[in-house]
Amino acid sequence: xxxSEHEQKLLEQLEKQLHExxxxxxxxxxxxxxxxxxxxxxxxGVLCALAxxxxxxxxxxxxxxxxxxxxxxxxxxxxxxxxxxxLARQGRIQGRREARQATEFxxxxxxxxxxxxxxx
Numbered sequence: 839x840x841x842s843e844h845e846q847k848l849l850e851q852l853e854k855q856l857h858e859x860x861x862x863x864x865x866x867x868x869x870x871x872x873x874x875x876x877x878x879x880x881x882x883g884v885l886c887a888l889a890x891x892x893x894x895x896x897x898x899x900x901x902x903x904x905x906x907x908x909x910x911x912x913x914x915x916x917x918x919x920x921x922x923x924x925l926a927r928q929g930r931i932q933g934r935r936e937a938r939q940a941t942e943f944x945x946x947x948x949x950x951x952x953x954x955x956x957x958x
Contacts (some may be wrong), residue, residue, distance in 0.1 A: 875923060883920020887913050 841849065857864045890913025897906025 879922055880920050883916045883918070883922075886916025886919060888916070890914070890916055 853864070890909045890911070893909025893912055894906050895909070897903065897909050
């Protein structure tokens with residue numbers, strides 16, 4: 839059931855207030871446009887999870903605890919891999935650029951990077 843116009847306005851006000859009060863928390867709760875789902879990760883993760891279930895069932899059938907535990911671990915790893923989100927290309931490029939700028943700053947002004955006053 840869609841929200842009424844009044845409810846939408848209230849929701850927008852709450853979001854705006856949250857961003858003003860605690861922007862770091864608000865940004866962590868929102869969807870991150872710099873991250874996207876990878877189809878390859880989802881497909882590989884689901885296949886690993888299914889292989890893990892198969893190994894788990896084989897381990898139970900053969901009454902072999904090692905194979906059952908291995909199946910459980912593979913299944914968990916597959917689910918983790920499937921739900922991983924990757925940085926979008928633009929986010930990676932921007933992150934590299936910021937890291938390079940920070941490194942250049944540290945090399946140009948080593949005293950300031952450590953919080954000391956410049957010498958000279």
